Structure formats: C-alpha cells, structure tokens
Amino acid sequence: xxxxxxxxxxxxxxxxxxxxxxxxxxxxxxxxxxxxxxxxxxxxxxxxxxxxxxxxxxxxxxxxxxxxxxxxxxxxxxxxxxxxxxxxxxxxxxxxxxxxxxxxxxxxxxxxxxxxxxxxxxxxxxxxxxxxxxxxxxxxxxxxxxxxxxxxxxxxxxxxxxxxxxxxxxxxxxxxxxxxxxxxxxxxxxxxxxxxxxxxxxxxxxxxxxxxxxxxxxxxxxxxxxxxxxxxxxxxxxxxxxxxxxxxxxxxxxxxxxxxxxxxxxxxxxxxxxxxxxxxxxxxxxxxxxxxxxxxxxxxxxxxxxxxxxxxxxxxxxxxxxxxxxxxxxxxxxxxxxxxxxxxxxxxxxxxxxxxxxxxxxxxxxxxxxxxxxxxxxxxxxxxxxxxxxxxxxxxxxxxxxxxxxxxxxxxxxxxxxxxxxxxxxxxxxxxxxxxxxxxxxxxxxxxxxxxxxxxxxxxxxxxxxxxxxxxxxxxxxxxxxxxxxxxxxxxxxxxxxxxxxxxxxxxxxxxxxxxxxxxxxxxxxxxxxxxxxxxxxxxx
Numbered sequence: 001x002x003x004x005x006x007x008x009x010x011x012x013x014x015x016x017x018x019x020x021x022x023x024x025x026x027x028x029x030x031x032x033x034x035x036x037x038x039x040x041x042x043x044x045x046x047x048x049x050x051x052x053x054x055x056x057x058x059x060x061x062x063x064x065x066x067x068x069x070x071x072x073x074x075x076x077x078x079x080x081x082x083x084x085x086x087x088x089x090x091x092x093x094x095x096x097x098x099x100x101x102x103x104x105x106x107x108x109x110x111x112x113x114x115x116x117x118x119x120x121x122x123x124x125x126x127x128x129x130x131x132x133x134x135x136x137x138x139x140x141x142x143x144x145x146x147x148x149x150x151x152x153x154x155x156x157x158x159x160x161x162x163x164x165x166x167x168x169x170x171x172x173x174x175x176x177x178x179x180x181x182x183x184x185x186x187x188x189x190x191x192x193x194x195x196x197x198x199x200x201x202x203x204x205x206x207x208x209x210x211x212x213x214x215x216x217x218x219x220x221x222x223x224x225x226x227x228x229x230x231x232x233x234x235x236x237x238x239x240x241x242x243x244x245x246x247x248x249x250x251x252x253x254x255x256x257x258x259x260x261x262x263x264x265x266x267x268x269x270x271x272x273x274x275x276x277x278x279x280x281x282x283x284x285x286x287x288x289x290x291x292x293x294x295x296x297x298x299x300x301x302x303x304x305x306x307x308x309x310x311x312x313x314x315x316x317x318x319x320x321x322x323x324x325x326x327x328x329x330x331x332x333x334x335x336x337x338x339x340x341x342x343x344x345x346x347x348x349x350x351x352x353x354x355x356x357x358x359x360x361x362x363x364x365x366x367x368x369x370x371x372x373x374x375x376x377x378x379x380x381x382x383x384x385x386x387x388x389x390x391x392x393x394x395x396x397x398x399x400x401x402x403x404x405x406x407x408x409x410x411x412x413x414x415x416x417x418x419x420x421x422x423x424x425x426x427x428x429x430x431x432x433x434x435x436x437x438x439x440x441x442x443x444x445x446x447x448x449x450x451x452x453x454x455x456x457x458x459x460x461x462x463x464x465x466x467x468x469x470x471x472x473x474x475x476x477x478x479x480x481x482x483x484x485x486x487x488x489x490x491x492x493x494x495x496x497x498x499x500x501x502x503x504x505x506x507x508x509x510x511x512x513x514x515x516x517x518x519x520x521x522x523x524x525x526x527x528x529x530x531x532x533x534x535x536x537x538x539x540x541x
Contacts, residue, residue, distance in 0.1 A: 050162060051143040057166045058135030062128060062176045066437035069179065069370050070466035074492050075101060076109070076178045077127070077470035082495045082507055083110040085123065088471055089480060089492040090507065092515040100285055102278040103271040103508065104264045105180060105217055127472035131176045138175040138182075141189040145377060148193035153340040153347070153385065160384035168380070169429040170313030174373045181373035184222035187214030189377045195229040196350065204233045204246070208253025209260075214374070216261050220279040221286075222374040224360060228352035273509035285517065295366035297519050305367045306358060312429065313369075314379060316422035321382035324351045327389050340388065347385060354378040391415065444473040460527055460535035463487060481527040481535065490516060491525040 045053075067073060074091050082088035083106065093101040109130055116129025142165055150158035165171050174182050191210035194203040207229060215223035237246035261279075269275050286295050310318045325348060332344035340347060357375040361367065394411055446452070447459070456477045461468055463485035471480060482491050493514060495507030502510070514522035527535060 045159070045162075047143055047147050050146050051139055053162070054139035054142045054166065055136060057172075058139050058175045059132060061172045062131035062135040064434050064438065065173045065176055066433060066441065067469055068173050068177065069368070070468075071370070072177055072179050073466075073468060073470045076106065077472060078492070079103075079106045079495075080110045080113060080130070080178075081123070081471045083107070083505065084113050084117065084126065085471070087479065087497055088495050090495045090512055091492045092490060092517060094508070095512055095515040096272045096274060096509055097511060097515065098281070098285075098517055099268070099272050099274075099276045099278060100281045102217065102264055102268055104267040105183065107267060108217075109178065123472040123474070123476075127470065130178065134176045134178065134182070138186055141186045142377075145189040145193045145196075148196045149381065149384070151199065152196045153342055154388060156391075157340060157381075157384045157388045160387050161380050163423070164314070164317045164380040164383055165377070167423050167426040167430075168314050168317060168376075169426055169433060170310070170372070170376055171380075172430045172433065174370075174376055177370065177373070179370050179373065180218040181222070181370045184214035184218035184374040185376055187211065187218065188222065188225055188374050191226065192229075192350070192377060192381075195233070202233055202236070202249065204230070204249035205252035205256065208250070209256040212253065212257030213260050216257065216264055216279055219374065220282050225353045225357060225374060225378070228349050228356065232346070232349045271505060271508040289517075293517050295364075298366060300365040301367040303362050306362050306372060309369055310372065310379070313372075314383070315425050315429070316418070317383040317426075318379065320386040321354060321379045324382035324386040325355065327386045331389050331393065335393075340385070350378070351382045351385060354382050387419075440467040440469045441473070444469070447473075447478065448475050458527065458535050465491065482525055483535065484523075484526050484528070488521050489519045490522055493522075493525055 074089055075093060078088040078090070079094060079101075080088075082090070091101075092098060112133045113126045113130050116126040119125065119129070142162070146158050146162050149161050174185060176182075187210045191207045191214070194207035194210060197203065208226065211223055211226040215221075233249075234246060237243065261277075264279075265275060265277060268278055285293065314321070328344050328347050328351065354375055357372075357378070361371050394406075394415070444459075452475065454475060454477055457479075458481045459474060459478050460481045460483045462483055465482055465485070465487065468480060474480065479494075493512050496502075496510045496512065498506045498510070514524045516522070
C-alpha cells in the first residue's frame with residue numbers, strides 16, 4: 001500500500017477538520033443552481049500509464065486465457081472463420097429460420113481478423129490477433145471509467161477499482177472473451193462513465209447511446225443496467241423543472257440507438273436475405289418461447305449459483321461489493337456525510353445496478369458464468385466504494401471512538417494484509433485456471449507438424465466436443481467432424497460452402513438441414529464410419 005493509503009488510514013486529523021461534502025443534487029424545495037465547477041483532483045496514476053497497465057494484463061489474458069464457454073467457439077469464432085476462410089461449423093441460432101444471432105457483431109470481428117491475416121497466413125495468428133484487439137478495446141474502456149471514477153468519486157476509489165479489475169480472475173477471461181456479454185461489458189463501462197461525469201453537463205444521451213449499443217449489437221438484456229442511472233437523471237431534471245431538456249436528451253439517446261439498430265438490420269438483411277430484428281428474436285426465444293423451448297432446456301442451476309461463481313472469480317472483492325449498499329447506509333446514518341465527493345444517495349445510485357442484475361439473473365433457472373460479465377465493472381466499483389468508505393471510518397483518530405484508539409501502524413498493517421491476501425488469491429486462481437484448462441488450446445499443435453500439415457483429413461471429436469477451440473487451430477485442409485458419443489443434444493452443422501451461382505456467403509442464408517430450436521438430436525451431424533477414411537484423426541477428450 002502506497003503513501004496515500006497510509007495517510008488515508010493513519011492520518012485522519014485533516015479529514016476530521018474538513019467540512020462535510022454536500023450532494024450536488026438540490027432538494028426539491030430549493031431552486032436548482034448548477035453546481036460550481038471545481039478543478040478535478042488528478043488521478044493517482046496518469047491515464048496513459050493506467051491504459052498500458054490494463055493493456056498488459058489483458059494481453060496476457062489474450063495469450064493464455066482458456067476458452068470458458070463453448071458458445072464462444074461455435075456461435076462466434078466459427079462464423080468468423082467462415083466469413084474469413086470459407087468454412088466453419090454452424091449452430092441452429094444462425095439458421096435463417098431462427099436468426100437469433102446478429103452478423104453485425106461477427107462482421108466487426110471478421111474485419112479485425114482480416115487485418116491480422118495480412119500479417120500472417122496462419123489461422124491461429126488471426127485468432128490471437130482478434131483477441132489482442134479485444135484486449136486493447138477493453139483496456140481503453142477500463143481506462144475511461146477509471147478516469148471518470150477518479151474525477152467523480154475519489155482517486156483512491158479509482159485506484160481500488162483499477163486494482164480489482166486488473167487482478168480478478170473473472171476479468172481475466174471476460175476481458176478478451178469473444179462474446180456479446182463481454183461486448184456489453186465494454187459499452188457498460190463507457191455508459192457508466194458518461195452518466196457518472198457531470199462536468200460539462202449531464203450526458204444522458206451519450207450514456208443511453210452506449211448502453212443502447214451494448215443491448216443492440218451485444219446482448220439485449222444488458223440494457224437493464226441503465227435503469228437506476230437513467231432514473232437519477234430523470235429525477236434530477238424533475239427537480240430542476242426543466243422537462244424540455246430531459247425530453248431532448250432522451251430523444252437524442254433514442255435516435256442514436258435506433259441508428260445503430262438500423263445498421264444492424266441492414267447488415268443482417270444482407271446475410272440472412274430477409275429483414276429481421278435479432279435483439280427482438282433473442283428476447284422472444286429466451287422469455288416468451290414456452291416450456292419446450294428457451295434457455296431452460298440447456299440446463300438449470302440453483303439460485304445461489306452466482307454467489308458461488310462470483311466468490312470464485314472475485315473472492316474478497318465480491319463480499320465487499322455485496323456490502324457496498326449497507327456500508328454507505330451506515331456511514332450516512334452515523335456520520336451524516338459521504339466519504340467521497342458524491343452524496344451517499346448518488347453513490348447508492350451507482351451501486352444499485354449490481355444488486356438489480358444479481359437479483360434478476362439469480363431468479364432465472366438457466367444460469368451461465370458469462371451472464372455476469374456486463375455487471376463486472378459495477379461489481380468492481382461497488383467493492384472499491386465499500387473499501388474506501390471502510391478505510392475512511394477505521395482511519396479515524398478520534399479517541400472517543402474505539403477504532404480511534406488503535407495505533408495507525410497496526411491498522412495499516414491489517415488493511416495491507418487483507419488487501420494483499422485478496423490480490424494473492426486472485427492471482428493464484430488465475431494461474432490455476434490457466435494450468436488446469438489451457439490444454440484445448442495446445443492439443444491441436446501436433447497437427448501442424450511436418451507430415452500432417454496440409455493433408456486433406458477430418459478431425460473427429462468425441463464426447464468432449466465442447467472443448468474444441470475452433471477451426472482456427474486446424475491446419476489447412478482439415479475439418480472438424482463429430483462422432484456419436486454420450487451427448488444426445490443438437491450438435492453444430494457445417495456452413496454451406498456452395499459458390500457458383502449462390503452469391504456472397506451462401507452459408508448465411510441457405511437453410512441448413514437438421515436444425516431445430518429444441519435441442520433435439522440430429523443424427524445427420526455425425527460421421528458414423530470413423531474407423532475408416534472419414535476420420536483420419538480422432539480426439540475424444
């Protein structure tokens with residue numbers, strides 16, 4: 001812990017004499033006056049240095065993070081491989097009959113991959129090039145939010161937020177995952193920063209745009225995170241009595257989002273050869289499709305699944321995130337002032353989305369780790385606010401309080417031990433994830449050896465087909481196929497590779513055989529004669 005942390009814990013005599021921080025939100029009985037702009041306190045670390053720090057951590061994730069979810073491979077890496085290299089595995093979601101995956105999201109990554117293929121013809125290079133681009137985008141979003149937190153709340157809150165984001169195992173794989181939920185996490189950070197920073201006026205339309213992009217291009221349900229933030233802006237405008245201004249900002253945000261939706265519809269119409277609204281299709285399937293369809297047919301988990309999962313991915317930080325609301329409430333109740341530059345009420349506004357998201361998805365039967373990705377920045381912010389508020393309390397030197405009688409060095413030592421232990425556990429978990437689950441990214445390397453590379457062959461996958469890291473790891477001439485195993489659900493098929501007379505990317509609009517939205521097995525997806533020439537190589541695990 002640096003000198004700033006020691007001063008904040010041990011030397012609180014100045015803090016005792018400083019005047020209380022008042023909320024910038026006026027009471028309803030007062031005439032609204034624009035808060036006086038004060039020069040921002042510089043962040044504890046320059047933004048450029050913060051960006052490079054995040055980029056370094058995310059680049060390590062890009063190079064070493066295992067693929068956590070088979071959806072990432074079959075719903076995103078494989079369609080990208082089809083666009084850039086002409087073949088790939090196709091899930092039922094990409095059948096024009098159902099069209100619940102947007103090609104706009106794929107195209108954005110395929111363009112990045114094309115630039116990578118200019119530097120090297122190896123498919124795996126394109127894979128890691130896209131991952132590195134995701135690492136850089138995530139680092140830029142993290143830096144933007146870090147800067148906003150330092151200006152809005154407190155530089156120490158920003159420093160803690162950055163630390164949590166950098167060392168947490170959850171961010172190790174979420175930062176570079178090729179998933180809509182990760183994309184929504186990026187836009188969530190930009191939307192949070194827009195709503196958070198009031199310097200220069202309210203940025204409602206900008207915040208709505210970022211959350212809108214995350215919901216439209218990424219994951220529709222991530223739009224729920226905007227509710228508490230938008231409610232604050234509406235309440236503030238109501239207090240000011242400036243209805244026309246908030247209507248203008250709302251319309252501006254809606255128009256920006258609709259322009260993005262129009263672009264998505266146009267791109268999807270090109271690929272699907274029909275007009276469809278993919279975000280609406282996703283909502284309909286997941287919410288209104290009935291008992292025989294929908295997410296529950298793919299497995300359910302108990303209500304406490306996310307409590308256990310987030311405890312693994314964020315350990316001590318998750319506990320702090322849960323305590324943020326009560327800590328702010330107690331701090332306001334007993335001290336009557338905030339430990340940050342914002343009022344307790346405004347601080348609670350930014351802690352609310354985490355609780356809202358956790359409640360919504362804990363109540364759903366079907367649960368997956370990636371569903372939590374969009375809320376990771378809010379979790380880190382909650383934990384940082386809770387820790388900062390706690391440090392402000394235990395740093396008191398008032399002899400009338402029990403905590404004030406504890407020697408400053410002892411308090412610093414105890415705080416340092418807890419924080420360093422949390423960091424160590426996080427790093428150990430990350431290393432454990434790599435050492436235990438990186439094999440799928442390595443097992444296909446022998447196929448590139450002399451004598452195998454370049455031959456025409458099928459690589460057949462058995463019962464652990466879901467660990468396949470994508471066609472990017474197969475040499476030229478090899479294709480992934482499936483053999484019958486214990487799995488009895490619907491496996492991916494192949495994108496149609498027809499060329500002459502079918503125009504561009506016929507696999508995106510020709511209806512594939514054997515697809516359904518009920519996870520019913522299709523035996524046509526199997527290669528049955530795997531003991532003969534149809535399977536040159538067999539990978540069961």
